[in-house]
Amino acid sequence: MIYRECGQLKTSYPADQAIFPIPQDRWGIIILLLVAFLFIPLLANDYWLGAILIPFLILSLAALGLNILTGYCGQLSLGSAAFMAVGAFAAYNFELRLPAIPLLIDFILAGIVAAGVGILFGIPSLRIKGFYLAVATLAAQFFIEWALNKFGWFSNYSPSGVITAQKMVILGYAFDTPVSKYLLVLGIVTVLALMAKNLVRNAIGRAWMAVRDMDVAAEVIGIRMMKTKLMAFAISSFYCGVAGALWAFAYLGTVDAQAFDLHRSFQILFMIIVGGMGSILGSFIGAAFIVLLPIFLNLAAHAVVGDAVRPDVLSNLELIVFGGLIIFFLVVEPLGLARLWQLAKEKLRLWPFPH
Amino acid sequence: MEFFFEVLIGGLLAGVMYSLVALGFVLIFKASGVLNFAQGAMVLFAALTFVSLVDRGLNFWLAMPLTLAIMVLLAIAIERMVLRPLVNQPPITLFMATIGLSFLLEGLAQGVWGTQPHRLNLGIPDDVIELGNIFISSFDLFAAAIAAILVASLAVFFSKTRIGRALRAVADDHQAALAVGIPLQHIWAIVWTVAGFVALVAGLLWGARQGVQFALTLVALKALPVLILGGFTSVPGAIVGGLIIGASEKLAEVYIGPYVGGGIENWFPYMLALLFLLFRPEGLFGEKHIDRV
Numbered sequence: 001m002i003y004r005e006c007g008q009l010k011t012s013y014p015a016d017q018a019i020f021p022i023p024q025d026r027w028g029i030i031i032l033l034l035v036a037f038l039f040i041p042l043l044a045n046d047y048w049l050g051a052i053l054i055p056f057l058i059l060s061l062a063a064l065g066l067n068i069l070t071g072y073c074g075q076l077s078l079g080s081a082a083f084m085a086v087g088a089f090a091a092y093n094f095e096l097r098l099p100a101i102p103l104l105i106d107f108i109l110a111g112i113v114a115a116g117v118g119i120l121f122g123i124p125s126l127r128i129k130g131f132y133l134a135v136a137t138l139a140a141q142f143f144i145e146w147a148l149n150k151f152g153w154f155s156n157y158s159p160s161g162v163i164t165a166q167k168m169v170i171l172g173y174a175f176d177t178p179v180s181k182y183l184l185v186l187g188i189v190t191v192l193a194l195m196a197k198n199l200v201r202n203a204i205g206r207a208w209m210a211v212r213d214m215d216v217a218a219e220v221i222g223i224r225m226m227k228t229k230l231m232a233f234a235i236s237s238f239y240c241g242v243a244g245a246l247w248a249f250a251y252l253g254t255v256d257a258q259a260f261d262l263h264r265s266f267q268i269l270f271m272i273i274v275g276g277m278g279s280i281l282g283s284f285i286g287a288a289f290i291v292l293l294p295i296f297l298n299l300a301a302h303a304v305v306g307d308a309v310r311p312d313v314l315s316n317l318e319l320i321v322f323g324g325l326i327i328f329f330l331v332v333e334p335l336g337l338a339r340l341w342q343l344a345k346e347k348l349r350l351w352p353f354p355h
Numbered sequence: 356m357e358f359f360f361e362v363l364i365g366g367l368l369a370g371v372m373y374s375l376v377a378l379g380f381v382l383i384f385k386a387s388g389v390l391n392f393a394q395g396a397m398v399l400f401a402a403l404t405f406v407s408l409v410d411r412g413l414n415f416w417l418a419m420p421l422t423l424a425i426m427v428l429l430a431i432a433i434e435r436m437v438l439r440p441l442v443n444q445p446p447i448t449l450f451m452a453t454i455g456l457s458f459l460l461e462g463l464a465q466g467v468w469g470t471q472p473h474r475l476n477l478g479i480p481d482d483v484i485e486l487g488n489i490f491i492s493s494f495d496l497f498a499a500a501i502a503a504i505l506v507a508s509l510a511v512f513f514s515k516t517r518i519g520r521a522l523r524a525v526a527d528d529h530q531a532a533l534a535v536g537i538p539l540q541h542i543w544a545i546v547w548t549v550a551g552f553v554a555l556v557a558g559l560l561w562g563a564r565q566g567v568q569f570a571l572t573l574v575a576l577k578a579l580p581v582l583i584l585g586g587f588t589s590v591p592g593a594i595v596g597g598l599i600i601g602a603s604e605k606l607a608e609v610y611i612g613p614y615v616g617g618g619i620e621n622w623f624p625y626m627l628a629l630l631f632l633l634f635r636p637e638g639l640f641g642e643k644h645i646d647r648v
Contacts, residue, residue, distance in 0.1 A: 076447060124629055128636045130446070131390045135583045136632060138576075139625035146622050150615070216647070262576075266454060273451045312470050319462025326455030331440040334448045 003348035019198055036186055041179045049178040050251075052291065057182075057189045058246045060287035063271040064196055064280065065239025070269075071277035072200055073232035074212030075125050076133055079140035080240050080268045085260035086144060087114040087241025088248035089154050092255045095166045096156060103170050107188070107245045114241025115234040117144070122233025126226055129215070141262055148257040155255070162256045165249045181250045188246065192239060197280050199235070208232055209278070274329055276336025285337045297321055361489050362609050363602055368495035370601020371502045372564075375557040376578035377585065377593040378506070379550040384587045385526040386546040387438065388446055392453040395575025396460035397551055399567075401426055402558025406475050406567045407468040426551030434544040461572060472568035475559065498560045505556060506594060509549075513590075518545060526588070580624035584631055586638030595639060600624045 003024050010016040020026040044053065066080045091110035094101055101109070121140040125133050148154050155163050168175040168184065175184050199205050207228045210218035219225050248255045267290060275286020297318045333339055376398060383391040404425055408418040437452050482493045513519040524532040525542045533539055558567070561574055578597075585596025607623045632638070 070447075124632060128632045131450070131587065132583050132632060132636065132638070134390075134450075135579045136625070136629045138579060139622060139629045142622035142625055146618060150618065269451070270454070273448070277447075313466060316462040316466035316470070319458050320466060321462075323455045323458030323460075323462060326458065327437055327452050330444075330448055330452045330455065331437075334441070334444050 002351060003345055019194065019201075033190060036190075037183065041183060044182075046178045049182045052295065054178070054182055054185055054251050055247075056287055056291045057185045058243050058251055059268065059271065059291060060284045061189050061192060061246070062240050062243035062268050063275065063283040063287050064193060065236045065243060066268050067272045067275075067277065067279070067283045068196060068200070068208070068239065069232050069236035071272055071279065071282070072205060072212060073208040073229065073236075074215075075122075075229065075232060076130065077137040077236070078134050078262070078265050078269065079121065079137035079144075080236075081244075081260040081262065081264035082141045082144035083114045083118055083237040083240035084244025084247060084264070085148055085257055086117045086237075087111060087244030088255050088260070089148055089257075090114065090241065091245035091249065092163065092165060093154065093156075103168055103249075107242055107249075110245040111238040111241040114244070115238040118233040118237025118240075119230050122230050122237075125229050125233065138262075141265055145257050145261065162254050162258075165253055165255050168249055175250075185246055185250050188242065192242065193280060193284075196239070200280070204228070204231060212278070270326065272336075274326070274336060276338030279336065279338035281341060282336050282338030285341075289337065293322065293325065294318065357489060359606075362605050364489060364491055365495070366602035366605030367598050368491070368499055368601070369605065370581075370598040371495075371499040371594075372557070372560060372597075373574075373577050373581045373601055374594045374597025375498075375502050375505070375553065375560065376574050377581040377597055378509070378590065379553040379557065380575075380578060380582050381585075381587065381590055381593045382509075382546055382550045382553065384582075386522055387449075387525075387543055389438075389449045389453060390446070390587070391550070392450060392575070393457035393460055394550065394554060394578070395572040396457035396464070397426075397429075397554040398558040398561065398574055399569065399571040400429070400460045400464040400558075401551060401555035402475070402562040402567045402571060403464045403468045403473070405555065405559060406473040406562065409475075410473065422555060423552060426555060427548050430547035430551050431544050433547055434540060438543050439540060457572070461569070465569070470569070472566045473562075475562040475567050494563070501556065501560065502594075505553065506590065509590060512549075518542075522546060577624070580628040583638055584624075584628045586640045589638070589640035592638060592640035600627070603627055 003022075005022055008022060010021070015021070018026070020029055040053070041049075062080060062084055065083075066077060069075050069077050069080075087110040090113040091106050094106040094109050095103065117140075121137065124136045128136060152158075168181070170184075173180075175181050200208070207218070207223045208231075210221070210223055211225070211228050211232075215225065218228075244260060247259065252259060271286035271290045272283060273286070274289050275284070276282025298314075301314050301317060329337075376394065379394045379397065380391060383389055383394070401422060405418055405422040408421055409415065413421070433456065437456060438449075441449055441452055484491050484493050484496070511519075513523060521532070521537045521542055522545070524535070524537055525539060529539065532542075557574070558571060561571055565571075577600075581593060581596040581600045584599060585592025585594070604620055604624050604627075607627075608620050611623075612619050
């Protein structure tokens with residue numbers, strides 16, 4: 001009875017078309033954002049902000065991008081880290097070569113460049129599907145990694161290939177403390193997440209879901225395959241590109257192709273599987289899970305066995321537990337953690353009555 | 356011209372090694388529709404187990420069946436704990452489960468047997484054989500022969516034996532196979548065992564080449580373009596795909612590489628496979644997919 005759609009009558013079109021039509025949802029989001037924007041910067045220390053919350057937010061953004069492509073449009077991709085790398089290097093080069101452009105515009109341009117590359121590597125999706133496509137997206141992963149390492153122009157001929165990202169200065173204010181970086185990242189992620197939430201419920205989002213559920217049927221009812229699929233690749237890569245730029249500028253402080261290897265792509269894929277495919281919320285839950293799990297495992301291992309165990313044994317133990325937990329979660333809840341939230345909402349609709 | 360042939364033959368022989376790994380993928384994909392990402396980890400697991408047993412003083416002919424027995428146990432465990440609870444889930448869920456499995460196996464193998472690289476000597480001479488004016492490594496020839504024997508015996512196993520026929524039935528249609536009384540779960544365990552055996556052979560040959568170490572898992576990444584080129588469901592496809600990938604990769608490195616700065620071996624096979632897929636979306640020998648609404 002606490003949470004229900006029933007009896008909430010809308011009296012205007014804007015109310016009917018709101019992103020969160022139910023007041024409980026709306027207030028929930030507003031409170032969540034208030035906590036994130038006001039209380040967390042006050043409460044959290046620099047370690048939490050810099051080492052946990054910032055990577056969590058940025059990876060959520062990347063997971064959101066992949067979720068648009070894989071969860072909503074059904075195109076399995078193993079190259080999301082490559083698009084992040086494109087975004088990071090594009091932002092670096094825009095900032096380096098065209099200093100007149102403000103940084104935020106650079107981030108958007110970086111996303112657009114990543115989107116262009118995404119469209120290019122999305123073209124095969126018009127012909128091939130499923131695992132064939134997944135393996136084909138690995139081409140993007142390896143090719144982009146190679147190109148960024150090989151051609152010195154991208155890294156401004158830095159001998160090591162690892163370059164320091166420029167300072168983040170927006171309108172004369174330097175974002176250089178963990179708190180300010182956190183707030184900047186949070187702001188960008190919030191805006192993009194709300195846009196994604198809006199995107200997946202309008203015409204293009206519904207077209208994606210139709211393609212995901214059955215592409216032949218979607219084509220038969222008049223959805224243009226090329227536009228829909230390439231749009232999914234473009235928007236997904238845009239999100240990944242912005243995430244990559246943030247990863248380099250706000251988290252690492254360096255622009256380095258090594259940070260965007262195949263392992264990162266898998267990590268992002270894990271996030272959407274564990275969190276929930278085809279769910280915006282799921283991207284965040286999944287990212288939180290994957291970012292926090294290794295930290296938690298590390299702490300737990302130290303607490304349980306102490307420092308007596310050699311670090312290499314410990315890291316292998318972590319691998320085993322991590323792999324085991326992934327399988328466990330897939331077995332217990334194949335639809336992802338976001339499904340648990342849905343079930344909780346179903347319960348809240350009826351509570352305290354049994355039926 | 357001689358140089359060209361030397362590169363070509365070297366590439367073809369390397370391609371045979373890729374095919375060996377790709378075979379493991381094909382077997383499992385055929386029987387259960389799962390792209391088994393853990394194949395690379397299984398290669399490492401098998402090779403590391405074997406080498407560690409040999410290092411602990413067991414002789415070759417004792418270590419071999421022991422490793423095989425471990426692979427059988429592993430296959431049964433995987434069927435019990437991963438495949439059986441995930442029956443009827445979408446393929447991507449199973450795929451993810453195998454990625455989880457690959458973490459688990461990597462951790463397990465290195466946790467039990469240690470992380471240091473091992474040298475592996477199979478007693479195969481690695482001499483240079485001169486054929487006309489072309490030099491070939493005898494080890495590569497031996498590996499190719501083993502691959503050929505393996506493929507031939509697998510072909511016989513699939514077409515002549517009772518279990519082989521059951522495997523093909525399951526590959527064709529799970530439900531129909533169940534309906535005529537083929538025990539799906541046994542079949543899966545058997546397929547994973549066979550894939551484990553193939554992984555062991557691949558692991559030994561690759562391990563003898565580059566040492567048994569973590570890098571063996573990366574061999575799986577080399578096998579993926581072979582798979583999409585040859586088709587996920589075809590054993591001959593894995594072989595032909597391996598040969599094409601091996602040869603073109605080495606030729607490209609030698610003839611195109613210098614113009615773009617080298618190091619293209621990593622992505623060239625993928626690009627080649629990708630271009631190829633644009634013309635034949637199901638690979639060389641893959642089953643034609645007919646979409647119905």
